[in-house]
Amino acid sequence: MGELKLLGVWPSSFVYRIIWALELKGIKYEHVQGEFHNPDFSDLLLKYNPVYKKVPVLVVDGKPIAESTVILEYIEETWPQPPMLPKDPYERAVARFWMSFAEEKSTSFMSFFVAVGEEFQKATKEVREVLKVLEETIGDKKYFGGEEIGILDITLGWIPLFFGVIEDIVGVKVLVVDDFPRLFTWIRNFSEHPSIRTNFPSHHELFGYYKQKRETIIPPNTA
Numbered sequence: 001m002g003e004l005k006l007l008g009v010w011p012s013s014f015v016y017r018i019i020w021a022l023e024l025k026g027i028k029y030e031h032v033q034g035e036f037h038n039p040d041f042s043d044l045l046l047k048y049n050p051v052y053k054k055v056p057v058l059v060v061d062g063k064p065i066a067e068s069t070v071i072l073e074y075i076e077e078t079w080p081q082p083p084m085l086p087k088d089p090y091e092r093a094v095a096r097f098w099m100s101f102a103e104e105k106s107t108s109f110m111s112f113f114v115a116v117g118e119e120f121q122k123a124t125k126e127v128r129e130v131l132k133v134l135e136e137t138i139g140d141k142k143y144f145g146g147e148e149i150g151i152l153d154i155t156l157g158w159i160p161l162f163f164g165v166i167e168d169i170v171g172v173k174v175l176v177v178d179d180f181p182r183l184f185t186w187i188r189n190f191s192e193h194p195s196i197r198t199n200f201p202s203h204h205e206l207f208g209y210y211k212q213k214r215e216t217i218i219p220p221n222t223a
Contacts (some may be wrong), residue, residue, distance in 0.1 A: 004029040007057040013158035014068040015056045018038045023195040073119045084151040160187040165206040
């Protein structure tokens with residue numbers, strides 16, 4: 001394998017997915033971190049992802065691969081060790097089902113972040129229901145992938161990364177240890193993994209970034 005570049009912006013959870021996967025597999029890569037308003041970086045995105053003009057983009061010997069879940073699958077197929085997906089075809093299908101579930105339900109968490117009034121109450125209820133499903137799914141396992149981090153853990157990694165920050169910003173705690181003890185254990189296990197904890201921005205940095213982002217959507221006096 002030749003040159004490997006990851007195009008990303010801080011603090012995209014979709015970019016962190018790829019960082020974590022590459023780090024877990026010990027793959028060397030160049031992280032090209034830019035900003036959307038930077039003309040040079042915008043030109044790179046236009047060149048390598050002209051359809052969506054979004055990050056992440058993994059560039060392999062000049063050939064681009066876009067969309068985080070597609071990139072994760074490519075990484076797994078190209079560098080199968082250590083595995084992020086089970087060997088058994090049925091178990092692989094189950095993992096992909098839960099990945100699809102996680103992607104579909106992420107809209108509820110976004111609404112929790114940006115909604116107000118009745119829409120916020122609705123989003124809070126939906127988020128709690130999703131967390132209940134995840135609490136049952138993780139069970140007594142160390143990770144969703146079993147004894148090692150798998151592709152579903154990486155897909156859901158934005159929860160330990162961002163959700164506590166979002167709760168602090170909106171002023172409502174949903175993910176509490178008494179209601180979701182297994183998820184709390186998973187969050188701790190995931191966050192403390194050597195390949196993850198060294199690629200984890202601080203709560204303080206994220207809080208400042210997302211508080212400002214929310215205020216551009218919702219004026220403070222209406223939140």
